[in-house]
Structures are given as C-alpha cells and as structure tokens.
Amino acid sequence: MPEMRQFHVYDCARVGRRRNVRLAIAVVLVACGLAIAPPAAADPDTCPPNCDRIPDAAWIAPWAIPLNARYTWPRLAGVAVTATAPRFRFEELCGTPPVAEDPRAYAVAERATVINPDGQWQLQATVMHWRGETWRGGELADDVFHRAVAALRSCQRTNPTASPSLTVDQQDRMAAVISGPVILRQYLMTNAANSSVTELALWSTAPPLTAWPMASDETLLDALGAPLCTAYIGSCR
Numbered sequence: 001m002p003e004m005r006q007f008h009v010y011d012c013a014r015v016g017r018r019r020n021v022r023l024a025i026a027v028v029l030v031a032c033g034l035a036i037a038p039p040a041a042a043d044p045d046t047c048p049p050n051c052d053r054i055p056d057a058a059w060i061a062p063w064a065i066p067l068n069a070r071y072t073w074p075r076l077a078g079v080a081v082t083a084t085a086p087r088f089r090f091e092e093l094c095g096t097p098p099v100a101e102d103p104r105a106y107a108v109a110e111r112a113t114v115i116n117p118d119g120q121w122q123l124q125a126t127v128m129h130w131r132g133e134t135w136r137g138g139e140l141a142d143d144v145f146h147r148a149v150a151a152l153r154s155c156q157r158t159n160p161t162a163s164p165s166l167t168v169d170q171q172d173r174m175a176a177v178i179s180g181p182v183i184l185r186q187y188l189m190t191n192a193a194n195s196s197v198t199e200l201a202l203w204s205t206a207p208p209l210t211a212w213p214m215a216s217d218e219t220l221l222d223a224l225g226a227p228l229c230t231a232y233i234g235s236c237r
Contacts, residue, residue, distance in 0.1 A: 137195025194235035
C-alpha cells in the first residue's frame with residue numbers, strides 16, 4: 001500500500017511538469033482524490049430552476065383551503081395539468097367575453113380541479129407565471145389581475161342571473177361571492193415581484209349541501225399568496 005501511494009505522488013508531479021499550471025493543479029486534484037464536488041442541485045420544487053413550469057411549492061396547502069375537513073382536498077401540485085390560455089372560473093360563470101391580446105396566452109400556467117357530486121363544492125385553482133424580465137412580467141400579471149376585477153364587477157351584465165359582491169378589493173388581491181343558481185367563491189391574487197397570478201375558486205349549485213364556513217377571506221388570501229414567495233426564490237422581502 002505505501003508503494004502505491006508513492007507511485008501516485010510521483011505520477012502527479014511528472015504531469016505537473018509537462019502541463020501548464022492550471023491543468024497540472026486540476027490533474028493533481030483528480031489523481032490524488034482531492035477534487036471538489038459540484039454544488040448540490042437547486043430544489044426542484046422552486047424557481048429557479050423550474051421557471052418553465054409551475055413549481056410544486058407555488059400551490060396553496062390543502063389544509064388552508066376552506067372545507068378541507070369535509071372534502072380532504074388533495075395536494076394541488078399532484079393533480080395540476082398544463083393550462084393553455086387559462087381563464088378564471090368566474091369568467092365561465094359570467095359569460096365574460098375573451099380579451100384581445102390576452103397575456104395569459106403566453107404565460108406558464110397550470111390548473112388543478114377537483115370535481116364532486118352535484119350540490120357539493122367543486123374546486124379550481126390556477127397559477128400562472130410570466131418568464132423574462134421581472135418588471136415586464138410584473139406589469140403583465142397586474143394587468144391580468146385588474147382586468148379580471150373589472151370583468152367580475154360586470155358579471156351581471158353578461159349573466160343576468162349572477163349577482164357579484166366583492167368582499168375584499170385591494171390593489172393586489174380580491175375575494176368575491178357570486179350568487180345565483182350557482183354560488184361561486186372567487187379568490188384572486190397578483191404578485192408583481194415574481195410575475196405571477198394565482199386563483200382559487202370554489203362553487204356549488206344553490207343551495208349547497210355543505211354550508212360555507214365562517215372563515216376570513218383575508219386569511220385565505222394570505223394562504224393563497226404566500227406560496228408564491230416560497231416558490232419564486234428571492235422575490236419577496
């Protein structure tokens with residue numbers, strides 16, 4: 001064993017004399033077992049590196065969603081699928097016309113849905129993200145959000161049987177109830193710092209067989225938006 005160690009030392013020294021300094025150092029480190037391991041890969045559940053898909057960490061936790069005790073909602077990342085030019089749930093209910101040159105057409109987006117029997121609450125969640133320069137992606141996210149709020153306010157014009165009421169109306173977050181033959185609880189948030197918009201919608205035919213809990217919409221919006229800060233590293237301070 002000592003002889004073999006001396007052989008490696010001699011071999012390293014000979015290589016060092018024949019190569020330039022940088023190459024000699026590299027060969028010595030490799031031959032003598034001193035090479036430095038590459039850094040560990042980034043967490044695949046966050047962005048970067050997964051900015052070409054929605055990171056798993058971007059979704060609201062099932063236990064933070066209303067009625068989880070009744071429905072045991074799944075982890076949404078596990079049921080999410082790619083969404084092309086996604087529309088919010090209220091747009092379908094309200095019959096909102098399509099938007100010309102809608103930025104959602106080129107967002108990275110995924111949607112999770114949970115369908116229950118008629119009379120029970122159904123669920124839809126969407127996360128969308130715009131790649132590229134954050135300042136531009138943030139503008140697009142905010143534009144999508146503010147257009148959505150305006151469209152929701154106009155819901156009764158496009159669907160006379162639907163009556164919208166905003167319970168939270170802030171610069172970057174919105175919660176609303178749409179009453180009618182279908183009751184829809186709509187939650188929407190934008191985060192310009194990470195160029196993202198996230199949606200949570202729950203609805204049932206009226207009257208629902210399971211009563212809606214007396215929970216805070218502000219608390220739910222906090223739980224909906226917080227994962228974006230975890231998923232898109234360094235975007236929130």
